[in-house]
Amino acid sequence: xxxxxxxxxxxxxxxxxxxxxxxxxxxxxxxxxxxxxxxxxxxxxxxxxxxxxxxxxxxxxxxxxxxxxxxxxxxxxxxxxxxxxxxxxxxxxxxxxxxxxxxxxxxxxxxxxxxxxxxxxxxxxxxxxxxxxxxxxxxxxxxx
Amino acid sequence: xxxxxxxxxxxxxxxxxxxxxxxxxxxxxxxxxxxxxxxxxxxxxxxxxxxxxxxxxxxxxxxxxxxxxxxxxxxxxxxxxxxxxxxxxxxxxxxxxxxxxxxxxxxxxxxxxxxxxxxxxxxxxxxxxxxxxxxxxxxxxxxxxxxxxxxxxxxxxxxxxxxxxxxxxxxxxxxxxxxxxxxxxxxxxxxxxxxxxxxxxxxxxxxxxxxxxxxxxxxxxxxxxxxxxxxxxxxxxxxxxxxxxxxxxxxxxxxxxxxxxxxxxxxxxxxxxxxxxxxxxxxxxxxxxxxxxxxxxxxxxxxxxxxxxxxxxxxxxxxxxxxxxxxxxxxxxxxxxxxxxxxxxxxxxxxxxxxxxxxxxxxxxxxxxxxxxxxxxxxxxxxxxxxxxxxxxxxxxxxxxxxxxxxxxxxxx
Ligand SMILES: Cc1ncc(COP(=O)(O)O)c(C=O)c1O
Ligand code: FES
Numbered sequence: 001x002x003x004x005x006x007x008x009x010x011x012x013x014x015x016x017x018x019x020x021x022x023x024x025x026x027x028x029x030x031x032x033x034x035x036x037x038x039x040x041x042x043x044x045x046x047x048x049x050x051x052x053x054x055x056x057x058x059x060x061x062x063x064x065x066x067x068x069x070x071x072x073x074x075x076x077x078x079x080x081x082x083x084x085x086x087x088x089x090x091x092x093x094x095x096x097x098x099x100x101x102x103x104x105x106x107x108x109x110x111x112x113x114x115x116x117x118x119x120x121x122x123x124x125x126x127x128x129x130x131x132x133x134x135x136x137x138x139x140x141x142x143x144x
Numbered sequence: 145x146x147x148x149x150x151x152x153x154x155x156x157x158x159x160x161x162x163x164x165x166x167x168x169x170x171x172x173x174x175x176x177x178x179x180x181x182x183x184x185x186x187x188x189x190x191x192x193x194x195x196x197x198x199x200x201x202x203x204x205x206x207x208x209x210x211x212x213x214x215x216x217x218x219x220x221x222x223x224x225x226x227x228x229x230x231x232x233x234x235x236x237x238x239x240x241x242x243x244x245x246x247x248x249x250x251x252x253x254x255x256x257x258x259x260x261x262x263x264x265x266x267x268x269x270x271x272x273x274x275x276x277x278x279x280x281x282x283x284x285x286x287x288x289x290x291x292x293x294x295x296x297x298x299x300x301x302x303x304x305x306x307x308x309x310x311x312x313x314x315x316x317x318x319x320x321x322x323x324x325x326x327x328x329x330x331x332x333x334x335x336x337x338x339x340x341x342x343x344x345x346x347x348x349x350x351x352x353x354x355x356x357x358x359x360x361x362x363x364x365x366x367x368x369x370x371x372x373x374x375x376x377x378x379x380x381x382x383x384x385x386x387x388x389x390x391x392x393x394x395x396x397x398x399x400x401x402x403x404x405x406x407x408x409x410x411x412x413x414x415x416x417x418x419x420x421x422x423x424x425x426x427x428x429x430x431x432x433x434x435x436x437x438x439x440x441x442x443x444x445x446x447x448x449x450x451x452x453x454x455x456x457x458x459x460x461x462x463x464x465x466x467x468x469x470x471x472x473x474x475x476x477x478x479x480x481x482x483x484x485x486x487x488x489x490x491x492x493x494x495x496x497x498x499x500x501x502x503x504x505x506x507x508x509x510x511x512x513x514x515x516x517x518x519x520x521x522x523x524x525x526x527x528x529x530x531x532x533x534x535x536x537x538x539x540x541x542x543x544x545x546x547x548x549x550x551x552x553x554x555x556x557x
Contacts, residue, residue: 017536047538065538069464
């Protein structure tokens with residue numbers, strides 16, 4: 001697959017790889033939201049974690065781990081960069097099409113960006129559920 | 145050109161470079177001895193014919209066959225088509241348009257150039273059994289025996305598999321078929337020129353292979369067609385000038401044929417020493433990888449396999465991500481995501497390798513000019529890449545934490 005320079009750059013130097021603890025630890029951490037999603041098209045799996053400041057409501061840090069193609073790795077790496085400093089509402093509004101555009105993903109790789117968008121939604125939802133906040137149903141349904 | 149010299153070529157099962165000695169032998173037939181071997185009345189024709197005759201002897205010698213039993217084709221794909229369809233149409237039990245035209249046995253790990261002709265025959269009224277090998281990938285005579293029927297007319301099984309290099313029980317299957325008077329075809333594209341071949345001992349009736357897998361040119365190959373005990377007949381697929389004893393009309397690809405012949409002659413002398421060296425290289429790769437990485441496995445049978453192919457699966461690492469990390473190593477990946485269709489390798493899937501969640505497989509195939517340094521460089525690069533990707537893999541974390549991946553509920557969209 002001939003990839004553009006931005007995908008390669010993120011693939012070779014991925015930002016924010018990691019997690020805020022083991023699976024068991026992050027499950028009990030209220031300030032962390034975890035999104036673990038799989039792509040039925042190809043079996044790839046993405047895990048995105050956000051750490052939210054409960055005072056300000058801002059996403060202070062984000063980390064990812066991805067089992068997947070170069071586009072999936074690049075999409076999740078980019079997503080963590082974009083998430084930092086955003087409110088949950090702003091984060092929720094990130095669209096996969098913006099990722100496609102930024103990375104110039106080829107058409108067969110669009111589902112990889114959808115995976116990243118899904119992971120963002122799942123992480124936000126996890127955080128909200130842990131903190132007794134209702135997820136916004138309208139926004140949820142907006143994912144393709 | 146995108147091929148760079150600093151890219152290490154470990155994909156010899158896909159194709160091989162042409163041996164300079166082969167190129168040398170071909171050159172005169174482009175320019176001076178350019179005649180049509182069918183021109184029986186002048187020197188140009190005779191010279192070309194002499195080149196073809198010599199090549200036919202060289203090919204026959206490598207196969208343990210008679211020259212008259214060698215049909216030149218455009219490669220293994222054409223040879224397979226001619227063998228399978230040509231035999232099915234001639235040995236059919238009922239004419240076109242009817243059902244129950246005869247039973248054919250093949251396997252799910254065949255190359256597409258066997259599978260697709262068989263599937264076409266299936267649509268045309270033949271019954272086809274697709275044998276499924278066990279996890280070691282070897283098709284045995286017992287499996288064939290169990291599948292034989294009263295109306296079986298043809299068995300087509302590859303001698304060695306192109307993805308994992310496993311070797312099927314061809315002589316035993318040949319004996320079984322001959323006992324029952326069933327035509328036996330083998331796609332020997334990965335076998336011929338790498339391992340000693342004797343169509344008499346193996347009791348093969350039809351055998352296909354291509355020049356470009358044995359350091360010969362592309363677009364040329366041969367089909368061995370047995371002439372004695374039994375005399376095998378085929379229905380030609382292309383009608384025309386009646387070349388190649390009517391089996392394959394069309395002006396012969398003289399340059400290609402001469403190159404194929406030369407490649408066979410070289411293989412005859414060098415395959416044994418090549419094989420000994422290649423086994424060492426292959427074992428070196430496998431030893432390094434399996435000793436330095438956990439959760440990986442060598443696919444296929446541990447000993448019944450070709451000297452130059454290794455197919456290794458790495459748990460918790462995705463194929464395309466891995467291929468990107470080893471860009472300067474030309475090899476082949478049997479995993480989803482590298483192809484536009486996202487289709488995983490049907491051979492590995494057939495062997496149940498894809499059953500455990502999430503892994504990728506690499507096929508490394510070494511050749512005559514592969515060095516130990518190249519192999520070591522590639523091995524280290526692969527090990528490094530797998531480690532890096534595992535550091536990035538959520539599945540590897542879960543695996544280490546003892547989480548059963550098959551029980552995880554994914555938040556699907
Ligand atoms: C087992 C097998 N059969 C058939 C073929 C087809 O060969 P060709 O493309 O030269 O016709 C190949 C090569 O890819 C092969 O490995
Ligand atoms: S191909 Fe599966 S996420 Fe990219």
